[in-house]
Amino acid sequence: MSALVDLEARQRVQLDALLSTALNAAGVEGKLERFLPSVPLGRTVVIGGGKAAAAMANELARLWPAPLSGAVVVPYGHQSPSYSGPIQILEAGHPVPDGNSVVAADRMMELVKDLSHDDLVIALMSGGASALLVGLPEGVSLEDKQGLNKALLKSGATISEINAVRKQISTVKGGRLAHAVGKARLLTLAVSDIPGDDIRKIGSGPTIANAAEAVAATPILERYGIDVPESINRHLRKGLDNPSPDDRSRRAGDSAFLIVKPGDILIAAARCAESVGYKPIILGDDLEGEARELGSAHAKLALETLRAGRRACILSGGETSVTVSGRGRGGRNSEYLLGFVLATAGQEGIAALAVDTDGLDGAGDNAGAVAFASTLTRAAGKKLDAAAYLRRNDSYSFFAALDDLVVTGPTCTNVNDFRAILIDPVIDR
Template sequence: MSHPFVAEECPMIAIPSPPSPDPALPAPLKDASSWLRGLAECAVRAVHPDSLLPGVLPAPPAGRTLVVGAGKAAAAMAATLERAWQFHQPEAPLEGLVVTRYGHGPQGQGAECRHIEVMEAAHPMPDGLSEQAARRMLVAVAGLSEDDLVIALISGGGSALVSLPAPGISLAEKQALNRALLHSGAPICEINTVRRHLSAIKGGRLAAAAHPARVLTWLISDVPGDEPSLIASGPTRADASTPSDALAILERYGIEIPTGVREHLAGSGDAPRATDAGFARDEVAVLARASDALEAARAAAEAEGVEVRLLGDDLEGEARELGRAQGRLALSLRDGVQRPLLLLSGGETSVTVRGDGRGGRNVEYLLGLFDALRGAAGIHALAIDTDGIDGSEDNAGALFGPEDWTRAGQLGLDPVDYLSRNDAYTFFQGLERLIVTGPTCTNVNDFRAILVLPRTP
């Protein structure tokens, strides 16, 4: 099965290179919306697991090779690894367990595995299967020797998908704190700091349980800055944060802290440290990041004669405010544009939830941008989450053009009203401008594109 934003199967063990321009990409001046959608496809294709394995597989160890993994791309990463392993070293046994989000598993996604089991669990709120997956992984790596190899396939979403509470903390308490953090507007680095210190598997604890086996971690990054210990809250990577840091974050956002959680954070000193001897043989490689998707889009756009400005691959902050700021930037540049200009950005914004509407951070960003542009001629925009799911809805994101301002007025869609209720999904649904792709089996976070066309007499 193939659908928009999912790459076709790529050659095994290929080192990624900038993609060739897509000859089917429509001209931006003729059909700006279709052009932006094609550009988004190009960006997602460039970071799909099919083409992201390193150029050289690790040699089979003297002992076992065990694969573990978590994230929205975990099933696709496992399938790609298994195909490559079977092709290059079919005599070496391979086994393991990965967990991905419901609907992102093998069925219909080209991610079938024969030797690596694929589980599915809930995201963004963990469920009982998230806890079960974490327990099973810890059991799987227990008792390994220094002759064994663990390959960890980690991508965004893994924080919820392997969710084993620390002793004295219930899953219900973790769910409540997770929900409060996601609604608070806190940046992902702070959210994942709390998650690490309330977990029995994150913050390097999975790797610590596997030692003295060597742990090789392959990552698809969905966090600004691409720090390995932050991706999926770092199940195989120790970091320098402390339980006190996590407690301070919860207090800063006024989140109610259960007694057991407060006691754990006040007294916990069991987190692995990066200097622990067991980590000395471990290795980590970031296979894909937001900058890779943006560079692929830049190359494709420039091949079409479009001028490109990269505004950053690690932008954070309130989604609607970033949209408004980038709208003002586009307006300030409009009069000087002599040929099509594309403004690209990535990262992970936040949404402080004040209403009861539907929507993710990408449509919230777009609605802030829409309000700032107010139908300005010649400016089109698109924003998606590269995993195909914006927040917890069924859309990847949305797009709009200047004509949509008039349409919104005719339909009685007031952007300020919908922003006040965090209801951007319903707004763009009313305009019939949602982008629905289904799971893409990768995840490098947000892709945002604003196309500014030359003004015509």
């Protein structure tokens, strides 16, 4: 037993190191400068939103050699209390939008009004902007959009599908904010939280249009059995009959760059793992699907790797989904990990971590959780039925009872999920 305890202590240290490395790689500090253009003849106006927007605004204000003005919007609690720069930091609801989300969208539209050819607009975009910037189409209420958002989040739809729907029911998403910029030059700098790193999908693409998604909303709603108010149905029918003039390709003269991508953190973590003797195995930065099912699939791979006698670190990213059927508390990463724990069944030599890089996993106050070979044994000692917790979507409560939650607080960035599995086939006895 002491050998297992010692191994798990070492594995916890390595998982902590991998997490620290991943979050450092996900940060925006030092990532903007090479993408910045020359100072324009006119004004430089900053707009944007998302979990990384305040950190990006702070970095931009530090680097830009001329006056700046503008505003970005972040989720509550995602701005630094010490920030006092020229860019206003607004706060709004996430993952479900609120009244401040509407105020923020109106503010962005006001900021880009009446600009000239001599002006430059810098848009700072990252994951979370879809809920934070809510432009209400005529006849659609905030309550309508809140209800739709809640239904989408519980449906099991992928983030790409959710954003495709959001994009069609907005006056700012899908390039409509870019259209409002008018004559000014527009530069978008983005932190990717999208599988595949399609910059047009980050935050539902307020500053970059994607006309190919113009007809995607209704089939997605039907696929997941989501009923919407007549106001939204009416808006969607109108949109299909009369495509918006804003649904077009990127405006001439505009530019857009990804400054941080999910793949960056996997590469950094792989180097960290390799430095302490693990063979890194990167499964990809764009994995999707039902969280518990992916956890089970990764458990099978971990068991195969263990049987092969390989000391390895299996790394992956992406954004899974949770189809909510129970009344528990949790997020996609803790649900993934609980599925993983049940499938590995306490096999010695395997440990894992799963977190959301924004620091908040679903409805919890945690980033995710960790698991070890002893997890099920410790759970049994506390009379915790892991399968029952999974059935009611209560992964948060399960890992909280074992003191295995990972708590980082808001990280002020977001490149989706980070998962690391350690395989140590040799246990000294």
